[in-house]
Amino acid sequence: xxxxxxxxxxDDPDQMDLLVExxxxxxxxxxxxxxxxxxxxxxxxxxxxIKVGNIDSLKKSVSMLKNVFLAVLDCNTPDDExxxxxxxxxxxxxxxxGQHKSVDIVAQLLPGTPITMISxxxxxxxxxxxxxxxxxxxxxxxxAKNDSTAIKQNIETHLQEYLKSVD
Numbered sequence: 001x002x003x004x005x006x007x008x009x010x011d012d013p014d015q016m017d018l019l020v021e022x023x024x025x026x027x028x029x030x031x032x033x034x035x036x037x038x039x040x041x042x043x044x045x046x047x048x049x050i051k052v053g054n055i056d057s058l059k060k061s062v063s064m065l066k067n068v069f070l071a072v073l074d075c076n077t078p079d080d081e082x083x084x085x086x087x088x089x090x091x092x093x094x095x096x097x098g099q100h101k102s103v104d105i106v107a108q109l110l111p112g113t114p115i116t117m118i119s120x121x122x123x124x125x126x127x128x129x130x131x132x133x134x135x136x137x138x139x140x141x142x143x144a145k146n147d148s149t150a151i152k153q154n155i156e157t158h159l160q161e162y163l164k165s166v167d
Contacts, residue, residue, distance in 0.1 A: 070158040098131025
């Protein structure tokens, strides 16, 4: 798949709809802004929102994608569509390391892609951020699922950064 993409990993259909709506509204708002150049408007029209609901689908999608300027990943997702959601944290000897399966997939197959983790409780925020910042120098944004303003701002920030690169 070519073009520029926003990748969203979320297993809850209602939450997925909400995240897609946030992304679409930010894309449209920026597209209609009088300060948006014609070149940026053209780039905006080519943006695709890729929706995946589990780790298996994430692996398949990421292996086909080239240009992802934002990955929004739910911390708590199923491995495949027939399983219950669970935190995708890697454990060593029953100790949570901070390593997260979906972050690893995106970081390995789409290096340099900004990652935003969404979580209803944010209970693993510090350990995940510490793990990736210390080992891969990878900055991960964490946003609470119920903070719609922060989610929209995060999407807008990455969309604006993407548009700067097309000018």
